[in-house]
Amino acid sequence: MFQYTLDIFSDSASVPISGLGPVSVPFFEPDLASYDHFLIAFSGGKDSVALVLDLLERGIDPEKIELWHxxxxxREDHGNFMDWPVTADYCRKFAAAFGLRIYFSWRIGGFKRELLKTNAMIAPVAFETPEGVKVAGGExxxxxxxxxxxxxxxxxxxxxxxxGLKVDVMSIAINNQERFRGKRVLVMTGERAAESTNRAKYLPFENHRCNAPGRRVNRTVHVWRSVHAWSDEDVWAIIRRHGVVAHPCYYLGWGRAxxxxxxxxxxxxxxxxxxxxPEMFGVISTMEGELGHTIQRDETVTQRADRGRAHDMDPETIRIAMSRTYEGLIRVATADWHLPxxxxxxxxxxx
Ligand code: SF4
Incomplete structure (x- = not known):
């Protein structure tokens, strides 16, 4: 079996990292023509959008690309506890705008069920497939x-x-689909070195934990972080080039989705x-009190909010971000595009 170690990264790129200055990170381009499936970990945030647009610019057949959110x-609570209510539909409409397939997957009961888990095992995972929703894990x-x-x-x-709610969910969904047997699968994730010193240490390319090249499963799965060496400017440039309207949270003032x-x-x-x-905030604040455990070690979310200054937010954009249906545009003419x-x-x- 081919071992992916640092010595395959013959090339490197210099990436400015906050607090550290320019750092040299390894750089790698796999042979894209050799893969049958491109599975993109698609959060709806700017880096995952950049992954998709970059693949399309490279001429990859859209039939081979799948967005996995x-x-x-x-899905069980019919409400949002931690995430933006609009995110799932924004992702769905992004996929539709580019003619790409999207599959959703989730830990049953989501964040809240795992947070409140009492004398129980971790919940199973539900995942959409071309044949419908399947359930696995949690046993x-x-x-x-x-x-x-x-x-x-x-x-x-x-x-x-x-x-438990992202990385393992994807692995369970890959391991439990026969369609990946005998195939070469490229998982793509959007971590970038410029985001943190921790992410700067990630390899741009490696075996995925679902890689099982033996005769029994015969499934090759690699991870490629194609935007690992990209700057923020590179990411926004490709989004602008395609006239993509970013997730509404960027227009509210958030720097990451x-x-x-x-x-x-x-x-x-x-x-x-x-x-x-305010309701979402209130539920989390109340939960901190009920659990007797705060998210930050030394302050409650209320104390933390009291130390901050709210962004200047447009009420209509708040309404869009807090709706379960995304009512905005996905693409505009480049001339009409503006930076959030x-x-x-x-x-x-x-x-
Ligand atoms: S670390 Fe990730 S999964 Fe956890 S709360 Fe933040 S965005 Fe959500």
Missing amino acids: HDVDG RGEVATRRRWPALSPNLRIRWCSG SCAACIYGSPSQWASLRVAA KGAYGENAGPC
Whole structure:
């Protein structure tokens, strides 16, 4: 089996990283013609949009491209606990605008069920496939009580939201689809070195944990972080080139489209969420009290919001972001495109 180690990265790119200055990161271009499926971890944020647009510019057959969106809040609660209500429909309409397939997947019960887990195993995963929704996983975990927010850590075992609600969900959905057997699959994720020193350490290309090249499964799965060496400017340039209207949160002033109530939220983001979605903010604040455990170690979300200053937000854009149906445009003429005010804003959150 071919081992992907640092010595295959014969090329490198210099990337400016906040607080560190320019850092050299490895750079790699796989042979794209050799893959049968391109699975894009599509959050609806700018980096995942850039992944898609870059693939299309490279001439990859859209039939081979699949957008995979993980619903952090699940589907069972009929409401949003952590994420922007509009995100799922924004992703759906983005896919439709580019004629691409999109598949949704989620941990049953979502973030809230995992947060409140009491004497239970982790929930199974539901995932859409070309043949309909399937359910897998959640059978072998240990019985445990959680009732604690995810830790603010790069370790996905204790930052259980990114691991359990996104990364593991994708792996379960790949491992449980026969259609990937005997195929070469390229998983694409949008981490960029410029976002953090932790992400600067990610390899641009490696074996995915679902890689199973042995005769029994015969499935090749690689991960390619095609935008790993890209700057913010590169990302916004390709979005502009295609006239893509970014997720509404960027127009409200957020610099990243992670969960609306991301555990990494800055004081200004919590202050903005309190204005844009007072009910959502209130539920999280109440939950901190009920659990006797706060997201940040040393302050409640209310104390954190009190330290921040809310963005100056347009009420109509708030309404769009908080709606479960995306009513805005996905594409406009380049001449009509404008940079969202959050484009180069705070870089808070790892997802
Ligand atoms: S965006 Fe934030 S809260 Fe949501 S899954 Fe990622 S780290 Fe967790």
